[in-house]
Amino acid sequence: MMTGKSIEQLKVGDTASFGKTVSESDIYLYAGITGDFNPAHVNEAYAKSTFFKTRIAHGMLTAGFISAILANQLPGPGTIYLKQELSFLAPVHIGDTITAAVEVIELITEKNRARLKTTCSNQDGVLVLSGEATVMPPKTNNN
Numbered sequence: 001m002m003t004g005k006s007i008e009q010l011k012v013g014d015t016a017s018f019g020k021t022v023s024e025s026d027i028y029l030y031a032g033i034t035g036d037f038n039p040a041h042v043n044e045a046y047a048k049s050t051f052f053k054t055r056i057a058h059g060m061l062t063a064g065f066i067s068a069i070l071a072n073q074l075p076g077p078g079t080i081y082l083k084q085e086l087s088f089l090a091p092v093h094i095g096d097t098i099t100a101a102v103e104v105i106e107l108i109t110e111k112n113r114a115r116l117k118t119t120c121s122n123q124d125g126v127l128v129l130s131g132e133a134t135v136m137p138p139k140t141n142n143n
Contacts, residue, residue, distance in 0.1 A: 002076070002077050003076070003077055003078050003138050004074070004075040004076020004077045004078050004079050004138050005074065005075045005076055005137060005138075006075075006137050006138060006139060006140040007107060007112050007114065007137045008109075008140065009137075009140075010074075010075060010104055010107055010114055010137060011104065011107075012105060012106065012107060013103065013104060014074060014103070014104040015074070015101060015102065015103045015104075016069050016073040016101070016102055017069065017099055017100060017101040017102075018065055018068050018069050018072075018073070018101075019097060019099040020065060020097070021096070022057050022061070022062075022092055022094060022095070022096050022098060023094065023095075024094050026057070026061065027041055027042070027055065027057050027058065027061065028042065030058050030060075030061045030064075031058070034058070034060070036058055036060075038058075040052070040055065041055055041056065041057065041058055042055065043055070052093075054093060054094075055094060056091040056092060056093060057091075057092040057093070057094070059086070059088040059092075059129070061092075062088075062092050062098055062100075062120050062128060062129050063086055063129060063131075065098060065100035066084070066102060066118045066120070066131075066133065067081060069100055069101070069102050070102065070116075070133065070135055074104070075138065077138065078137075078138025078139075079135050079136065079137055079138060081135055082113070082133075082134045082135055083133065084131060084132075084133045084134075085132045085133075086118075086129060086130075087130050087131060088128070089127050089128055089129060089130060090122070090126050090127065090128040091128070092120075092122065092128050096122045096123060096128075097122065098121070098128065099120065099122075100118070100119070100120045101118070101119050101120075101121075102116045102117065102118050102119075102133065103116060103117045104116055105117050105132075112136055112137065112139070113134055113136060114134070114135050114136075114137055115132060115133070116132065116133045116135065117131075117132060118130070118131045118132060118133050
């Protein structure tokens with residue numbers, strides 16, 4: 001079984017990223033899974049009347065890309081997601097390519113906790129989401 005990095009293997013400044021182009025089907029699948037059918041996401045006629053002038057992706061869909069990094073890359077498999085603070089800074093449109101990134105900003109070794117800066121940016125470099133996560137990295141196999 002693959003295990004992510006333990007607290008002893010992490011360093012402040014470690015980074016990882018994940019990129020994905022957001023499709024219309026991503027938005028509809030997310031709406032179906034969560035039950036969030038806000039017309040700003042699924043009704044183009046309604047969305048044209050909003051501040052954004054078109055449908056936008058769910059903010060939490062975008063935030064989910066951060067979860068993908070924590071689970072698969074840094075710290076990786078076995079990580080427990082404990083806390084996430086988010087600020088949604090700009091809309092994500094169908095067809096935008098979002099790059100999520102995490103950076104280790106603090107290690108609390110005695111509590112087996114890591115604090116990470118979390119961001120998502122679009123293809124134009126616009127920061128669409130910013131926040132901070134607290135995770136519990138997996139234990140080493142010999143602990």
